[in-house]
Amino acid sequence: MVKAGNVQESNLRPHRVLIAKPGLDGHDRGAKVIVRALRDAGFEVIYTGIRQTPEMIANAALQEDVSAVGLSLLSGAHMTLFPEVVRLLKKEGLEDVVVFGGGIIPDEDVAKLKKQGVDQVFGPGTPLSSIVGYLRERLEKK
Amino acid sequence: MKKNSKVSDAIEGVKRGDLVSVSRALTLAADGQKEADEILRAFFKDLGRAQKIGLCGPPGVGKSSLSSRLISLYRKRNLKVGMLAVDPSSPISGGSFLGDRLRIQEHIGDTGVFIRSIASRGMVGGLSGTIFSQIHVLEAYGCDKILIETVGIGQDEVAIARAADTVVYVTTPQLGDEIQAMKAGVMEIGDLFVVNKADLEGKDKAVSDIRAALGLGQARSLSVQERLHHGGLDAGVLVETKEPRAWEPPVLAASARDGEGLEPLLESLDRHEKYLKETSEGRRRLKNQCREELSLYVSRRLYRDFLSKVSEKDIEDLVDHKMNLVDLASEILK
Numbered sequence: 001m002v003k004a005g006n007v008q009e010s011n012l013r014p015h016r017v018l019i020a021k022p023g024l025d026g027h028d029r030g031a032k033v034i035v036r037a038l039r040d041a042g043f044e045v046i047y048t049g050i051r052q053t054p055e056m057i058a059n060a061a062l063q064e065d066v067s068a069v070g071l072s073l074l075s076g077a078h079m080t081l082f083p084e085v086v087r088l089l090k091k092e093g094l095e096d097v098v099v100f101g102g103g104i105i106p107d108e109d110v111a112k113l114k115k116q117g118v119d120q121v122f123g124p125g126t127p128l129s130s131i132v133g134y135l136r137e138r139l140e141k142k
Numbered sequence: 143m144k145k146n147s148k149v150s151d152a153i154e155g156v157k158r159g160d161l162v163s164v165s166r167a168l169t170l171a172a173d174g175q176k177e178a179d180e181i182l183r184a185f186f187k188d189l190g191r192a193q194k195i196g197l198c199g200p201p202g203v204g205k206s207s208l209s210s211r212l213i214s215l216y217r218k219r220n221l222k223v224g225m226l227a228v229d230p231s232s233p234i235s236g237g238s239f240l241g242d243r244l245r246i247q248e249h250i251g252d253t254g255v256f257i258r259s260i261a262s263r264g265m266v267g268g269l270s271g272t273i274f275s276q277i278h279v280l281e282a283y284g285c286d287k288i289l290i291e292t293v294g295i296g297q298d299e300v301a302i303a304r305a306a307d308t309v310v311y312v313t314t315p316q317l318g319d320e321i322q323a324m325k326a327g328v329m330e331i332g333d334l335f336v337v338n339k340a341d342l343e344g345k346d347k348a349v350s351d352i353r354a355a356l357g358l359g360q361a362r363s364l365s366v367q368e369r370l371h372h373g374g375l376d377a378g379v380l381v382e383t384k385e386p387r388a389w390e391p392p393v394l395a396a397s398a399r400d401g402e403g404l405e406p407l408l409e410s411l412d413r414h415e416k417y418l419k420e421t422s423e424g425r426r427r428l429k430n431q432c433r434e435e436l437s438l439y440v441s442r443r444l445y446r447d448f449l450s451k452v453s454e455k456d457i458e459d460l461v462d463h464k465m466n467l468v469d470l471a472s473e474i475l476k
Contacts, residue, residue, distance in 0.1 A: 013173050014236055014261065039237040044261045049244040059250045060243060063257055065165040093162045 015139045018066040020048040020057040022085060025075035030103065034070060037128040038135070054081060058088035061097055067139050068098040071118075078105055078113065086117035098138055102126070149177045153184045156282050161253065164283050168258050171275035181275055182439075188281035190428055192224070192288045193415045196306030198268060198328060201294025203312045204338040206245035207398035209289050213255055214248065215408050216287050222254045224280030225289040228270055231261040238262075242291060256280065267301030268292030271442060274305065274435040303331040304434035307427055308414045310334045310407075313352075315344030329355065332391055334410050340395040340402060352393045389417050448474050 019035050021028050028050050038045045046064050048057060061069050069089070071082055082101055089097050101113065102122040110121045119138065122131055149170060155163020167185075170177040195212075197205045209225060216223045227242035238261035249255040258276070265271040269292060280288050292302045303309055311332030335356075337348045392410045396403030418424030451474050459465035 014231075014238070014263075016169075035239055039232065039239045040235050042232075042235045042237040044231075044238045044240060046240045046243060046259050049247070053250075056247065056250045062161055063165055064240075064243075064259055065169040 014042055014044045015068070015135070016044045016046065016064060016066045017068045017070060017135065018046045018048065018057070018061050018064055019070045019072065020052050020060070020085075021050045021072050022052050022054060022057060022081040023073060023075055023077045024051060025073055025077075026050050027074050028072070030074070031070075031072040033128070034072065034102070034131065037132055041132040041136070043135070054084040054088050057085050058092055058094075061089060061094060062092050066097060067142065068100065068135060071099065071101040071103075073101070073103040073105075076104070078103065079109060082113055082118050083116040090117075096142065098135075098142075100135070102131075149180045153181065156185070156279060159253075159283065161256070164256060164279060165258075167279045168276050171279055172260065172263075172270065172272045178272065178275055181279065185275075185278035185282040188278055189431070191281045192277075192285045193308060193411070194277060194288045194290060194306045195411060196290045196292065196302035196309045197312055198292040198299070198302050198309065198331075199294070199312035200317065203294075203314045203317070204398045205291050205294070205312050206242045208312060208336065208338055208396065209242075209291055210246040210248060211398050211401065211404050212287075212289065212408065212411075213246070215404060217249070217252065217254055220254070221286040222284050223256075223287045223289065224283065224285035225255070225257045225291065226260055226273060226276055226280070227257065227291040228260045228262055228268065228273070228293050230293045231263045233264070236263075256283065256285070262293055265301075266299070268299040269301045269305060271438055274431070274438065277305070300328060300331045301434075304430055307418055307424070308333050308411060310336055310411075312336045312338050313348065314339040315342050315348040317348070333389065333414050334407070335391055335393040336403075336407060337393070337395045338398055340397040341400050345395045349393050349395050356391060356393070389414065389423070 017038055019031050019038070021031050031047070035045045035047050046060065046066065048060055052060075057069065057071070069085065071078075071085060073081060078101065082099070086099050089095065089099065098119045099117060100120045100122070101118050105113070105121050105123060113121055120134060148166075152163045152167040152170060156167050167181055171181045172178075197209060199205055206227065209227075213223050213225065225246070227240070227246075229238060229240045229242060231238040240259035240261060243257060243259055246257055249257070260270050260273065260276065262268075262270045263272075269290075273290070277288060277290070290302065290306055292299070309331050311328060311334070313335070315337060329352075335352050337345050337352070339345075394403055394406055394410065396407055398404075418427065452470075456465065456470055460467060460470065
């Protein structure tokens with residue numbers, strides 16, 4: 001799934017990524033699968049656990065100096081919570097942190113979220129290699 | 143040029159107490175490149191400002207939960223607290239899952255608390271190779287207490303004793319009897335022992351087992367740190383000293399879940415800090431920390447500056463016996 005050469009390159013300075021579950025949604029299997037895939041691809045992944053407020057997520061991103069924040073939500077509150085995380089990150093001075101999301105996000109919401117600063121959204125069934133590949137490419141570019 | 147100004151921005155920011163700068167400086171320090179040198183140069187002078195409290199013990203005994211409780215208590219006293227929580231890096235992928243933060247959630251928005259998760263990045267012994275630089279950053283930020291949570295350790299990972307001032311060994315009831323407590327390694331480095339999860343059955347037995355095991359070697363307890371670095375038998379021999387009574391590690395029962403036994407723990411931590419200040423042990427530990435930091439720094443530089451000279455051809459020559467390993471090594475180190 002992952003090219004050996006790539007792993008070694010990222011070994012030098014592993015990218016740090018925060019995976020977070022905002023809001024009242026306890027279903028974190030998806031988030032944990034992402035955490036595991038990123039770990040195995042050589043990322044340093046910080047996991048916040050479930051039921052986080054946007055403030056908690058922004059605070060963790062600040063203290064951990066992550067390059068990206070991945071939000072997972074299945075409850076339907078993504079239109080409120082995702083942009084709020086983006087807003088708080090900007091407020092903390094972390095406008096260069098890449099915010100991406102996943103979960104049960106209807107197609108028509110994806111474009112709106114992107115307009116509000118969410119970089120990419122992954123729906124159910126996305127191969128893990130696409131998410132790893134996206135993140136690696138996105139963060140190397142930075 | 144741009145990079146250098148980034149480092150000096152971060153350094154200035156830390157002095158001002160800017161959180162983004164602290165975070166940035168911790169990253170630069172961990173990456174161990176040229177920027178890390180500038181960080182170290184700027185902040186080394188802050189060594190010795192904070193009480194560095196190391197928490198070690200097997201995985202899952204509640205080190206993070208206990209830390210969270212300690213942070214709250216220190217915050218009540220208005221002390222600034224930093225925490226470095228180390229989790230293992232994968233030796234296969236280099237990746238890491240950092241999950242200590244999950245247990246420490248009650249301090250959001252409090253600028254008197256700064257928590258950072260750290261991957262061990264190939265260092266064995268429960269710490270990361272650049273943790274000293276990160277400690278200096280938090281000291282420069284003005285932290286009064288720095289909690290260092292190690293990778294959940296096994297029986298002989300004692301690196302924390304060379305980085306912390308006060309080592310808390312955390313265990314739980316039912317993690318072994320007196321015989322386990324008598325074994326060499328981690329049991330030798332604790333300045334305090336905490337039987338966490340005291341809400342579970344068996345805490346009294348666990349406390350008395352550890353006390354019994356420690357009691358067998360009490361007279362030598364002062365020389366443990368010394369032996370760690372000099373390794374000689376001399377230090378193990380009982381020496382008459384003019385110092386106040388040697389530190390006897392307290393064994394406490396606590397429950398991070400129920401909040402029990404935390405005040406006595408805090409009181410013991412204070413008492414140990416005072417003990418270090420009033421005896422020569424404090425200075426001895428600082429010297430050991432400097433030795434360890436220097437040794438880590440030098441090995442990192444050697445690795446970076448010398449091993450990069452090794453070519454694929456050199457390795458081929460070794461395999462084909464065209465070159466002797468000792469000769470090659472001497473050549474590189476010239």
